[in-house]
Amino acid sequence: MPLPLYLLALAVFAMGTSEFMLAGLLPDIASDLDVTVGAAGVLTSAFAIGMIVGAPLVAALARTWPRRSSLLGFVLAFAAAHAVGALTTSFPVLCTTRVVAALANAGFLAVALTTAATLVPPDRKGRALAVLLAGTTAATIAGVPGGSVLGTLLGWRATFWAVAVLCLPAAIGILKGIPAGRVEEATGGPALGAELAQLTRPRLLLVMGLGALVNAATFASFTFLAPVVTDTAGLDELWVSVVLVLFGAGSFAGVAVAGRLSDRRPGLVVAAGGPLLLLGWPALAMLAHRPAALFVLVFVQGALSFALGSTLITRVLYEAAGAPTMAGSYATAALNVGAAVGPLVAATTLGTAAGNLGPLWAGGLLVAIALLIALPFRTAVAAGRSAEVLR
Structure with missing residues (x-):
């Protein structure tokens, strides 16, 4: 993999830290700003909504912008x-x-995903995506738990400052390592209207929807892990960071495995990982009061969530091959529809009899819906590097 790809992953690490860090900070933010934990969870959805709206809009605008200055x-x-x-x-x-x-x-991800695809051979998009997602998984392993510890010791505001500072070396790396050409020049793509028309393809909409549902399950559960650790498992607040590290380590393992399979064997990942992910969220809800079981299942669910999610998002990039400058925005939008919907669905369960465990049950339900939708179209989901439009 080329060095500029790893420089993009460094920036993704900073941004991933921000996107996921609220899982360990929500109780403190809620207390400091005098809102409920459920209301504070809206911060995750607000971020995701901005991503959904911003990805296609900024990607369309950035088609003729220089890649390096845009990313910077x-x-x-x-x-x-x-x-x-x-x-x-x-x-x-x-x-x-x-x-x-x-x-x-x-905007960054839309340009970065498109740029990444131009830095590798056409049949290695999954590997390139895995490198970028490694920035996100590294954030869940190091950045998010580190932010949680920093927030516990110095307050949640210190974590926000840390993310701002973390962006600076990423900016220098982009300035030094990314070519200055335009995205449109790099891809040699068709007109914007033709790229937008790709969104009428049923197979593309299918894999985008499935990716959104799996990511919704991930965010529904992950966003509200802190109360599960401190209240249900009865552990000290610092153990939240340990649980986040385990989830991040699992997600890293999941992306690493899926990165080698998602180009040629996506059906294997979906067929093996989907049912296990479905069983895992209810199992975690039922065993969360036992710390040992909590630790193991959090790792496993992190691995399964990111293996399945990254595979489906790779399918989005392949199915959107006819939209070379917009494909990254379609993948980003799919990811963040899930990130917006998941916490909102999970928040509605906090006031029910399920309490803190409600988000885990919601995660299982969202995965079940995804698998029920995928089953009749399993051939399309399992297709290799290229596929034909559904009839």
């Missing part, structure tokens, strides 16, 4: 949003900064 501008805007978020005492302002950060993140 997005990273700096992302850092500035976190600086403002660290200073504010208003929950609505904090929500606004999350949307702004998401727009910057969406």
Whole structure:
């Protein structure tokens, strides 16, 4: 894999830390800004909504922009949003900064995913995606738990400052390592209208929907892990970081395995990982009061969630091959529809008899829906590097 791809992954690490870090900070943010934990969970959805709206919009605008300056501008805007978020005492302002950060993140990912695809041979898109997602999984292993510890010791605002500072070396790496050409020049793609028309293809919409549902299950459960650790399992607040490390380590393992299979054997990942992921969330809900079981299942669910999710998002990139400058935005939008819907669905379960475990049950339900939809179209989902439009 080329060095510029790893420089992009460094920026994804900073952005992934921000996207996932709220899982360990929600209780403190809720207390500091005088809102409920469920309301604070809206911060995750606000970020995801910004990503959904921003990904296709910014990708369309950035088609004729220089790749290097676009990526650099997005990273700096992302850092500035976190600086403002660290200073504010208003929950609505904090929500606004999350949307702004998401727009910057969406633009970055849309350009980065497209750029990454041009840096590798056509049949290695899955491997390239795995390298980029390694930045996200590294964030769940190191960045998010580190942010949780920092938030516990110095307050949640310190974590926001840390993310802003983390963007600076990523910006330098982009400035030094990414070619300056335009995205449109790199891909030699068709007109924007033709690329947007790809969204009418049933097979593309299918894999986007499945990717969104699996990611919704991941975020529904992951966002509200902190109360499960401290209240259900009865562990000290610092153990939240340990659980996040385990989830991140699992996600890293899942992406590593899926990265080698998603190009040629996506059906194997879906057939093996889907049912196991479905069983895992209810199992975690029933055994979360036992710390040992909690630790093991969190690792396993992290691996399965990211293996299945990254495979489906790779399918989005292949199915959107006719939209070379917009494919990254379609993948980003699919990921973040799930990231927006998941926490909102999970938040509605917190006031039920399930309590803190409600989000885990919601995660299982969302995976079940995804598998029920995928079953009649399993041939399309399992297709290799190229596929024909569904009739």
